[in-house]
Amino acid sequence: MKWSRERWRYEWQRLEKVDWQALDVKEAGEWPLLLKGLCGVLVFLIAFGGINWWLVGGKREQLATEQRQEVRLLSEYRSKASEAAFLPDIRSQLETLEEQMVRMRAMLPTSAEIPSLLDSISDAAVDNRLTIEAIRLRPTVSNAHYIEHPLDIQVRGGYHQLAQFSADISQLARIVTQHDLTLVPAEQSGDTLRLSLLARTYSYVDAEVNGGVSP
Numbered sequence: 001m002k003w004s005r006e007r008w009r010y011e012w013q014r015l016e017k018v019d020w021q022a023l024d025v026k027e028a029g030e031w032p033l034l035l036k037g038l039c040g041v042l043v044f045l046i047a048f049g050g051i052n053w054w055l056v057g058g059k060r061e062q063l064a065t066e067q068r069q070e071v072r073l074l075s076e077y078r079s080k081a082s083e084a085a086f087l088p089d090i091r092s093q094l095e096t097l098e099e100q101m102v103r104m105r106a107m108l109p110t111s112a113e114i115p116s117l118l119d120s121i122s123d124a125a126v127d128n129r130l131t132i133e134a135i136r137l138r139p140t141v142s143n144a145h146y147i148e149h150p151l152d153i154q155v156r157g158g159y160h161q162l163a164q165f166s167a168d169i170s171q172l173a174r175i176v177t178q179h180d181l182t183l184v185p186a187e188q189s190g191d192t193l194r195l196s197l198l199a200r201t202y203s204y205v206d207a208e209v210n211g212g213v214s215p
Contacts, residue, residue, distance in 0.1 A: 108204050109174040124168040130157035151199040156186045162195045176201045
């Protein structure tokens, strides 16, 4: 139903003349049509807002929670994707490290090989024309993955011979580390020097458990 311009003007004039303080819901049937329409729109908006709050409010909170979870999962995915991209390089590095560990273990003597290692140190001293004053083992020191074998070494000779002796020890087939090196004159006169040092060699615990067989 279409209203003419006159009808709109008439209803608008009725709306303007409404005494808002004297309105009575019981007489709503006599209200101007525009006022009824406005009340209907207002009731609709209130009902719509209530339904939206009642039905959609919880879903909206759930949506916000899932959106935050989506952001977190996406961040985790990107992080794992980045790690996966470097996985071949990491595996290659691990393989290289394992190979190096195998080679290092092969350079560690077992307890049964310690006497032959002492002989090698003695041979190095003899080859450099040094006088051996002492080469003796200290008590072993056990650690979580290896056993430490300390050795006290004391030899006499010329400066260059002592330097070569130290170099020969470092080049032995088995790992021997040198500590607390002390170099003092062996006599009041002359060029003879006395070298005292603490050497350490190490054996792998698994090798000891498996009957003293080195890798």
